[in-house]
Amino acid sequence: MHARKTLGQHFLSDPHLLDKIVAAAELPPEASVLEIGAGPGLLTRRLAAVVRHVVAVELDDGLVTLLRRELAHLANVIVVHGDILKLDVPALIDAPYAVVANLPYYITSAVLRQLMQCVPPPFRLVLTVQREVAQRIVAAPGQLSVLAVSVQFYGQPRIVMRIPAGAFVPPPQVDSAVLRIDTYERRPVDVPSPEDFFRVVRAGFSQRRKQLHNALSTGLGLSAEQTIAVLSAAGIASSRRAETLSLAEWAALTRALTRLQLQSP
Template sequence: MNVHEILRRFNLRPRKGLGQNFLVDEVHLARIVAAAELSPEDIVLEIGPGLGTLTTRLAREAGRVIAVELDERMLPILQEVLAEHENVRVIHGDILALDPAELIEQETAFTPSASEPMSYKVVANLPYYIASAAIRHLLEARVPPSLIVLTVQKEVAQRMAALPPRMSILAVSVQFYAEVEIVDRIPAGAFYPAPKVDSAVVRLRRRPQPAVSVENVKGFFRVVRAGFSQRRKQLRNALAAGLGRPAREVTAALEAAGIDPRRRAETLTLEEWGRLAEALLLSHR
């Protein structure tokens, strides 16, 4: 059955509030699976399986697939579509409320050890309203995935992969933990119903260590958030307002980090953010 037949059979309509746009193009489905670089040993966490069109393809390539679906209406569809795939487990829940590593431990009876640490991959089709929160949730998880393949709005993908002078807080947050690569572009017509904008597939490959060595990760991101809090302002003004620090103190930290106080947040590299955070945190001890 195709997507239209499945929806008619179960008398369902996609929920706009959940950002439900089902990918129906076979070529792009195949590219997503290829981007995940799967082997029979892999454990895959799929977020938002929807009607199971991608899930069935993941199940053929991976050793185990755990699919987390928020919309309970999809559960009977998934049960039927995935009936022949014994290596798939469907969970009804919100990924933002779940610990990915704990979920995998429960569903696979896998016990990590020093000699065999947990390793899993994530494949997800994320609606706009959840994309940033879900990406951060995964990258900052107790045990983050080794590889993440995301289908997101093209604009979100471009923001993740951006470089100076077009950096964003999302780009800094993602690139701090992972290498970013846009591996496919998907036109709106490849989905049903067709969204108003095109999408892209992004592959995030976890770095062995964060891109920038900082003593205080929370402090680093506090500085980054402050810097981007007023993007039209010069850094010294945005940071002073965002951190509640005197402008002269912020200016001194910027100069100590070798950064012109008149620059704006989107022009800084990850390395410059690292130096700036260290200078600001050091001056506040």
């Protein structure tokens, strides 16, 4: 079995680490699990032993053949051949479901966006990702990014363990981390809609070197006076920068902008 560089494959085979990932997921026995990037099926077997149902998604043709042969005796495992970014996740699996994945680094952000917006969303995600990406996602105000705000809007992320590069075959150039995200049943902030919220967040981060009032004015097409008024209504100094705002402040900013738009002729 050879890893395909074009698919960003790095296989984790250490039994101790695989067991720790399953333990960190704390999966209830009645749950279903969507495994993304099942690889040779080492984690798939462990998941199948503790939950009701596993849907294992794999893009690599050769690995799909291997998985279907080696896991044929497991009645609670279905192997799906496909690209997770092109699949309708809620149609694949029954709720309540969790996601467990060893993600190729280059699709981490895209997969997170897809999963967080699913209806219904997974109740938990346990993802092996690049350590630097995991650290960005769990960042506090002062070091926030669009990715961090996006994830923290939908769930509570925490790093549960670090995995050194040498634990993978072939080893990647950087260390990895296992990131656990417990999604919220009710969002921690009140906003008119997620679309409005993320439109404001993207505008705020569109010019990270600039103060917030400049980025928002350009990104949202507001006049300087309108931007200052919105920031003032939200209780946010116009000289702040996007990475310093908390989730609650982004929500306050979104609500203030909505009020301004409703008042405008």
